[in-house]
Amino acid sequence: MAVQIKVNGKDHVVDVEEEMPLLWVLRDELGLKGTKFGCGVAYCGACTVHVNGQPLRSCTVPVAAMQGQEVTTIEGLADTSEGSGELHPVQQAWIEAQVPQCGYCQSGMIMAVAALLERNPNPTDEEVEAEISNVCRCGTYQRIRDAVGTLTNA
Amino acid sequence: MGTVAKWTRRTFIGAGALVGGGLILGVTASPNRLKLSGEGVAEEGETILNTWVKISPDNQVTAIIPHSEMGQGATTGLAMMLAEEMDADWSKVGFIEAPATDDFANNELGRAVLVGEVNVPGSIFKMIDFGMLTVAQQLNFQITGGSLSIRSTGEFGMRRAGASARHMLIGAAANDWGVPSTELTAKNSVVSHAGTGKSATYGELASAAAQLEPPMQPTLKDPKTFELIGTTQPRFDIPSKVDGSAEFGIDVEQEGMLYAAIRQAPVYGGKVKSVDESAIAGRRGVKKVVVIDGESVGPIQTALGSQSIESGVAVVADSYWRAEQALANLPIEWDGDAANVSDATIAASYKDVLDAGEGKADVKKGDVEQSVDGGTVVEAEYAVPFLAHATMEPLNCTARVSGGKCEVWTGHQNPLGARGFAAKAAGLKETDVTLHNHFMGGGFGRRSEADFVVQSVLVAKEVDAPVKLVWSREEDMKHDRYRPAVSNRMKAVLGGDGKPVTWSNIYTNTGQNEPVDAPWIPYDIDNQLIRGAQHETPVPLGAWRSVGHTQHSFFNESFIDELAHAAGQDPYEYRRDLLAGSPRHKAVLEMAAEQAGWGSAPPAGHARGIALEQSFESIVAQVAEVSIDGNGKPVVHKVTAVIDCGLAVNNGQVVAQVQSGIIYGLTAALYGQINIENGGAVQANFPGEYEMVRLNEAPIMDVHVLNSYAKTGGAGEPGTPPIAGAVANALFVLTGERVRKLPLNQYEFKAKDVRPQLSQAGDWVSPVWVR
Secondary structure (H helix, E strand, O other): OEEEEEEOOEEEEEEOOOOOEHHHHHHHHOOOOOOOOOOOOOOOOOOEEEEOOEEEEHHHOEHHHHOOOEEEOHHHOOOOOOOOOOOOHHHHHHHHOOOOOOOOOHHHHHHHHHHHHHHOOOOOHHHHHHHOOOOOOOOOHHHHHHHHHHHHOO | OOOOOOOOOOEEEEEEEOOOOOEEEEEEEOOOHHHHOOOOOOOOOOOEEEEEEEEOOOOOEEEEEOOOOOOOOHHHHHHHHHHHHHOOOHHHEEEEEOOOOHHHOOHHHHHHHHHOOOOOOHHHHHHHHOOOOOHHHHOOOOOOOOOOHHHHHHHHHHHHHHHHHHHHHHHHHHHHHOOOHHHEEEEOOEEEEOOOOEEEEHHHHHHHHOOOOOOOOOOOOOHHHOOOOOOOOOOOOOHHHOOOOOOEHHHOOOOOOEEEEEEEOOOOOOEEEEEOHHHHOOOOOEEEEEEEOHHHHOOEEEOOEEEOOOOEEEEEEOOHHHHHHHHHOOOEEEEOOOOOOOHHHHHHHHHHHHHHOOOEEEEEEOOOOOOOOOOEEEEEEEEEOEEOOOOOOOOEEEEEEEOOEEEEEEOOOOHHHHHHHHHHHHOOOHHHEEEEEOEOOOOOOHHHOOHHHHHHHHHHOOOOOOEEEEOOHHHHHHOOOEEOOEEEEEEEEEOOOOOEEEEEEEEEEOOOOOOOOOOOOOOOOOEEEEEEEEOOOOOOEOOOOOOHHHHHHHHHHHHHHHHHHHOOOOHHHHHHHOOOOOHHHHHHHHHHHHHHOOOOOOOOOOEEEEEEEEEOOEEEEEEEEEEEOOOOOEEEEEEEEEEEOOOOOOHHHHHHHHHHHHHHHHHHHHHOOEOEEOOEEOOOOOOOOOOOOOHHHOOEEEEEEOOOOOOOOOOOOOOOOHHHHHHHHHHHHHHOOOOOEOOHHHOOOOOOEEOOOEOOOOOEOOOOEEO
16 A cells, blocks of 8 residues: 655655554665664664654554654754754764764664653653663663763753 | 694785875785695785775875774774874774775784684684685685784784885885985874974875885884874764664665565474465565575584584565565474474483583693592582574675676675685685675674575575575574583682682583683682583584683682682682782782772672683673662672773773673673573563663673783673673672572572671671571
């Protein structure tokens, strides 16, 4: 069936099964490879995107449920509408704190943190830990804490 | 490791002009015909360039780096080593990853292995020992493993390339200006002459320098004078990893590409009996069903010797999701003869080999059977389970086989090896295979194996298009090449001073217990017998971050702790007293204790445990501060770690690697367990089965680098081994119960009313546990 979705501000019509998970529509139909496949069961969070500003693990959500919703991926996180090339503050903090190692989980991690800070600009450590349950197999958690700290104390 | 006699270094340096101006320079090595005769030798005069540097007229320096990036930061560290010796302006230094072609092969690493200049883990030694046919080919590889990039390619290649380039650039300026080169200085990519005030950039001098003879033995700097090495520099690869643009193997896109999903035999070594393709006929996007016969390519020689490829069924479709969905609906019947293998049968056979007591001695000194007057005998049996790697990026490989050529896109720790695996699967010569290596979403040893590459080529052979094979998380976990489960029996006899007079143990050795120093202990004990009892299992095994050190560090550092408690002595002081002959170990242990506040009382309800391990020529000590939560589960609040890796090249990156190792090892200690039932793995995915430490469980990590200027050690792996022992040792203080079998989440711990670890004066008081 033809499904209409809006991703990073652009409308797309994709001809796919309505139960195809959003993750695979993003990656294999729209070519947005920054959103990653990790576990397929919404555990690891590598596939985290924003839907209407809320974090969502896209590997288990059928694309049909996304009709009329605003999806944002890592490629659309920064406001590059004017071609500024500027990064989102979370991305910038990630570079400054040298967070990524292999980097595979970081798109999802950054999306999860950006959504949290949008909703709650000054979360406590406990709130960050409760909210950010993404897995990083390289164990970059300490630098994630450091990076989030620079954003909340600013 | 397989040590071979020392060998005269025969390193050559070649240089040439770049098209369009500039200098290109490479360090090469030539196999020594005498030492290697009889094992197959390289052709007369054959040399292989290994580490290259390019200096272009715009004054840009490019390091060409023969290692793959999987998050360990080796590319940046290697470029720093080059720039240090070159006196290059770091802001004008970049890198490209060498393609997997012979010209860029890391032959220095191969040579170092062959001549024993670097203690290379045996697992990697085998990769070249049997993996390739001739010495020339053995020298021809780019393994990223064994924490080797910096200590081999960096020390032997990058630094020499940098020093040579600097020498030639100065030479070019001296010729041009008619002044002696001794009067010239080089700094920040500029050569200058104080007497005349002349100066020129490296870029301006590069073309003239290219006409000069490179020095065969460039003078290297005294490490104490390093200005760039030892600092913290941002990693080259990080910006692409925050905006989604970094391309991993799984992100490869090719014109007309199809996707494949795979189901492998549920029983290790099983085969496909029948497939009912009619069940998925007419499904949208499905192109083909391919039965993979793993035996058809024969065993592949790789990291841990001979590896058989698992058989299975692949569905090829126009989307990965459609392929996976079709596969889920495809009835497959299997044949398999290892279905009776289970944890119970493996445990029974481990018991048999340990009872038999026959083992090859890794260490034998003194007499462990001697009688010790009034000696206290301490005995214990330990065990650790199989572990999966669970890299974040599930295994994947894209291949195209067409017109007698094969092209492969993947992320591999051993890209030249992978090219060989692909060639074997395609039935082509290696030179007909092109491999494009990509960022790896975690490697940890898993991405040095052959299986996923071979399978993808076997599928691609049946399809007239590039095919991207992606393993589901379930396939990735059920068909890993696991860290071996090991059981170990320890015995020590303590003398009158409470210190061990004898130390002996026997462990099950699955043949993958590399490196050979993994079971060794650093402690001064005169009588030692450390033996591995050979044991076979049908469970597929592989190299898991830090290899045999993870198992043995837990055994040894728990048992030495048992001895300290049996002697009523402070576990830190007890170790320290036994390190008189190992000053580096002692310094690392002392610094860890000091930084962790070992001499101070921990917060109420908390206890500290300590552990020490040398691996990959680096020494790490860790102190874990632990409590027990309301559910009887351990909470690790803080880990203080010290690493001595000689000299940390990119300091902050070494700290990050140790933090990474702690989380990887802690995850395994708390949760890691692969069970075997009916000939296959029980665990298939993360939730409730193979849990991961996440932000809420990640301890505060206080990592310190102790630069001893000893021979360069690794950084990627040594942070992993000690943490399990450190946590278990802290738990003992809290509970009075010794954990001798991992993982920890199988227990419900009960904190007892423990007398303090420390007296008011800060002296150690043996804990007394009151019910």
